[in-house]
Amino acid sequence: MDASSRMVQYKKQKLDRAEEMIGGSKSLSNLPDVLIVKILSLLPTKDAIRTSILSKRWEYIWTSLPNLKFIQWKFENKRTLLVNAVERALILRGPADIKEFSLSFEVLGDALRVNTWISAVLQHNVEDLSLVLHSFKDPVSLPRSLFMSATLKVLLLELPCIFKVPSTICFSSLRSLTLSSVVFSDDYSAQQLFSGCSVLEEIFLYGCNWANLNFVSISAPKLLRFTIDEGDSQILRGSDGCQIMVLGVRLAYFSYTGEFLDDYCFYNSSANEALISLNSIKRVQHVSYRLNKLLNGLSSVKHLTICDTSFEVVQTNASEHLMPSFNNLTTLIFERVEVDLGCKGLLAFLQNCPCLKYLIFCEGIGLYSDDAKDDGMLEPLPPCFLNSLEEIDVLEFCGDEDELHAMKVLLKCAMVLKKVTINWCSGVQVEPKTMKDINKQLLDLPRGSGNCKVVCLCAR
Structure with a gap:
């Protein structure tokens, strides 16, 4: 046997x-x-x-x-096995609808075969379609029926090539659109794509290349979440990128990660929560201008997360008249960067956050300059420290002198503070007795607010 x-x-x-x-x-x-x-x-x-x-x-x-997922590496790199499985699944398929179809595949010379598969899936009223296609030998042109689907609600396309779309596009049910590694061909086709998604609620753009475009507007009245991650995309030599305008939407969440290869603008639009992360800074003035332009469009945001190792450089090189006022901002979070409390950029930013209530430092805080006056007060003192700042969280605390100095200044300057939570770093090598002594120092620090409670949490 x-x-x-x-x-x-x-x-x-x-x-x-x-x-x-x-x-x-x-x-x-x-x-x-x-x-x-x-x-x-x-x-x-x-x-x-x-x-x-x-x-x-x-x-x-x-x-x-109802759900069919064909991922090439899960078929033990046996390309023929995957091809046969997809063919059988679609040829033997009865009248039952397909709710979700996922395909991750090295296309090589089988572009026509893949298009036949996509067309067959669309005939079964698919609602969630994910196509991760690589290694093309021939130009790629997806079937026209894809862009006229009345049942498709979720679409993910990862196509590292020129993205060709037909002149007529109507995604009447599409709620979520994810595009990864695509190269937009021209202004008109990109505009047609986004204009053909009338009920879109989510857009995710990862590593897309807009270098062939000059301008495109994104206006989807029901759009709630918009994520842009430039990834490893590169603009063509001599190109200054594309102007991407977000027009007439009220977002629940907006996220940007990249180097501002393109110019992003919010016009008659807003976001309740936003995350801004700069990967690296090669052209400081260029990035400063585009960052401030984006922040101006997001000035009504209530929750803002900044992930930027060059925050001070960007802010101090920006023109003063471009610095927006965040009159609705209540929560400010700093991620993936240890913050210098004496950073001029930080203080300038906090000056324009008059209603800030919650300040969170996810990677710790220190005071590495002499910007605090001799009496331990910040200069200039942000208005929120006098009127609104109620809670501060400090994570990844290590207990060194710069951190203790920063905590001393924070506690003294925040006049209406109600609670400060200090979370010790899990990887810190501190003797229990030393940690106990430092915690006592923190608890004994003078406070500008008589109602402020200090909580020290040890790492688990």
Whole structure:
């Protein structure tokens, strides 16, 4: 008996034992197809396909699965195996709709085959479509029917090539659009794409290249979340990028990560929460201008997270008239950067946050300059320290002198502070007695607010 036959016999024995455990008329083999499909849907597609060898009854049940995911590396790099699996799934498919279809595939010379697969999936009223396609030998042009789908609600396209779209686009049900590594071909096609998504609620753009474009506006009245991550994308030599205008939307969340290769502008738009992260700074004045332009458009934000190792450089090189006022900002979070409390950029920024209530330093805080006056007060003192700042969280605290100095200044300057939480860094090498002594110093520091409570939390 060869290995393949032993494997089939083994799986049949496992199935028989499962049936015996269930027993009687309620055995697994007597379950209705719809329930078996429900069970199989909990398995990865590759494993669900393998159940076809268990019996005649099971041979085609997997072809009715609502969710089909074909990821090349999960097929042990056997390209032919994946191709055959996709072909079988679509050829043997009955009338049942496909709710979710995912394909990750090295296309090579099979662009026409892939388009046939996509067209077949669309005929089954797919709602969630994910296409991660790489290694093209020929130019890629996705089927026109994709861009006219009335059932598609979620679309993810990862295509590291020129993104060609038809002249007519109508995604009447599309709620979420993710584009990764695509190269937009021209202003008109990009504008057609975003204009054809009338009910869009989420946009995610990862490593996209806008270098062939000069201007595009994104106006989706129901848009709630917008994420841009420039990744490793590069602009063409001599290009200053594209102006991308977000027009007439009220976002719940906006996120930007990159080097401002392109120019982003909010016009008659707003966001409740925003995250800004700069990867690196090569052209300081250029980045300063574009950052401040973006922040001006986000000036009504309530929750802002800054992830920037060059925050001081960017702010101190920006023109004063470009610095926006954040009159609605209540929560300011600094991530992935240890903040210098004496940073002129930080103090300038806090001057324009008159209603700030919560200040969070995720990577710790220190005072490395002499910008605090001899009496331990910041100069100039931000208005929020006098009127609104109620809570400060400091994470990754290590207990060194610069951190203690910063905490002393914070506690003395914040006049309406209610609570300060200090979280010790999990990796810090401090003796328990030393930590206890430092905690006592923190608890004994003088405070500008008589109602301020200091809490020191040890790392778990």
